[in-house]
Amino acid sequence: MMERINELHSQRNISELKKYLNDINPADIAQLLENVFDERERVFLFRLLTKENAADTFVEFDGDTQENLIIAFSDTELKEVLDEIYIDDAADIIEEMPATIVKRILKNTDPETREAINTILKYPEDSAGSIMTPEFVDLKRDMTVEDAFKRIRRTGLDKETIYTCYVMDASRHLIGVTTVKELLLSDSDDVIEDLMETNVISINTLDDQETATQTLSKYDFLALPVVDMENRLVGIITVDDAIDVIQEENTEDIQKMAAITPTDTPYLKTSVIDLWKKRIPWLMMLMISATLTSQILTTFETRLMTVAVLTAFIPMLMGTSGNSGGQSSAMIIRALSLDEVGFKDVFKVIWKEFRVGVISGLSLAVVCFAKLILFDRIILGNDDITFMVSLVICFTILVETICAKIIGSALPIIAKKMGLDPAVLANPFITTLSDVVSLLVYIGFAVLILHL
Numbered sequence: 001m002m003e004r005i006n007e008l009h010s011q012r013n014i015s016e017l018k019k020y021l022n023d024i025n026p027a028d029i030a031q032l033l034e035n036v037f038d039e040r041e042r043v044f045l046f047r048l049l050t051k052e053n054a055a056d057t058f059v060e061f062d063g064d065t066q067e068n069l070i071i072a073f074s075d076t077e078l079k080e081v082l083d084e085i086y087i088d089d090a091a092d093i094i095e096e097m098p099a100t101i102v103k104r105i106l107k108n109t110d111p112e113t114r115e116a117i118n119t120i121l122k123y124p125e126d127s128a129g130s131i132m133t134p135e136f137v138d139l140k141r142d143m144t145v146e147d148a149f150k151r152i153r154r155t156g157l158d159k160e161t162i163y164t165c166y167v168m169d170a171s172r173h174l175i176g177v178t179t180v181k182e183l184l185l186s187d188s189d190d191v192i193e194d195l196m197e198t199n200v201i202s203i204n205t206l207d208d209q210e211t212a213t214q215t216l217s218k219y220d221f222l223a224l225p226v227v228d229m230e231n232r233l234v235g236i237i238t239v240d241d242a243i244d245v246i247q248e249e250n251t252e253d254i255q256k257m258a259a260i261t262p263t264d265t266p267y268l269k270t271s272v273i274d275l276w277k278k279r280i281p282w283l284m285m286l287m288i289s290a291t292l293t294s295q296i297l298t299t300f301e302t303r304l305m306t307v308a309v310l311t312a313f314i315p316m317l318m319g320t321s322g323n324s325g326g327q328s329s330a331m332i333i334r335a336l337s338l339d340e341v342g343f344k345d346v347f348k349v350i351w352k353e354f355r356v357g358v359i360s361g362l363s364l365a366v367v368c369f370a371k372l373i374l375f376d377r378i379i380l381g382n383d384d385i386t387f388m389v390s391l392v393i394c395f396t397i398l399v400e401t402i403c404a405k406i407i408g409s410a411l412p413i414i415a416k417k418m419g420l421d422p423a424v425l426a427n428p429f430i431t432t433l434s435d436v437v438s439l440l441v442y443i444g445f446a447v448l449i450l451h452l
Contacts, residue, residue: 030060055084129205132235322431328408361401
């Protein structure tokens with residue numbers, strides 16, 4: 001693909017190049033122009049696209065590329081692109097642009113579009129209203145199927161989807177929903193009121209966008225109606241918008257679980273300084289919290305030195321504890337995001353993770369004991385690893401695994417109940433807390449069994 005474009009470009013065969021480019025999927029065009037060509041060539045090639053392809057390609061670019069193209073556009077070119085972009089996409093673009101670019105975009109949109117964009121931008125960030133589109137097909141209950149198809153043909157060209165049609169009364173209250181499939185399979189004189197589904201599942205404009213994506217997933221909808229506080233239909237959320245939200249939320253959760261401040265900027269376009277700013281606060285915080293384990297080791301250093309071999313197993317024990325807690329936290333955070341568990345289930349979750357911890361801890365302890373006695377002591381001849389030392393290590397593994405499972409499952413649930421993001425309390429903080437518990441348990445068993 002790239003070779004063919006370069007070949008036609010170098011030959012200055014513009015007509016063939018234009019034809020070739022417009023046969024490529026807009027997502028592939030965007031990726032190609034963004035990653036391969038410099039800014040000057042990108043603008044030149046973009047101008048060869050048809051209006052429809054140019055608009056579809058434009059929304060696929062990242063914010064920086066969009067800004068550069070807008071700067072390069074004439075007002076006429078900018079208006080042509082904006083006229084073909086869906087309103088929710090235009091609102092997303094405006095949110096990422098500096099004030100000067102926003103003023104230019106709004107100047108080149110018609111008053112009706114400008115009003116619709118401003119309406120979307122007024123909704124809180126991450127709400128259902130902020131990701132909806134007001135471009136949907138609406139019908140009246142007294143229409144016939146023939147009337148409905150006439151309306152779809154007349155207005156459907158500018159709608160984001162025409163498959164699902166929403167039935168409203170004179171005050172724009174949502175009263176029903178039907179599909180083009182149902183209309184096609186009905187007689188032309190059938191009335192919409194007799195065909196529509198009146199038990200309509202919708203979402204409020206102020207509901208969280210994650211709730212919207214979960215509803216779409218649960219009911220396998222292609223689009224979800226969005227209503228205001230008076231049940232008036234104001235927009236829809238389509239499945240492609242939901243996929244974008246899922247990707248953003250998953251990326252954000254992964255970054256938080258890795259102790260990184262979330263960012264929407266692609267990695268290769270993020271500067272070293274910006275990466276440092278996103279990571280260093282968390283690293284500082286975790287470094288300071290890790291001094292708790294250092295303090296514990298310092299406090300019991302004299303006792304541990306009487307059986308020096310005990311210190312050699314501290315990294316293994318702390319790693320096992322952190323891994324155990326991390327497994328539980330990942331499962332619970334996932335369950336919380338899908339609304340599979342809530343605060344009311346906290347004791348059920350703890351009881352289940354306790355049993356998992358017992359089984360896992362026993363399995364790890366048995367394998368570890370066999371390894372310590374058979375391999376380390378007998379085969380390698382390490383006489384410092386006595387039967388009693390092995391018991392201390394294995395008992396610690398059992399108890400720390402149980403504790404880590406409970407900590408890893410309970411903390412995310414408690415965090416969500418307190419209005420915090422469960423992902424923030426994921427692996428880094430759970431690992432630190434599990435490490436502290438692991439050391440205390442280890443030293444406790446050492447004192448109890450070895451009489452340090």
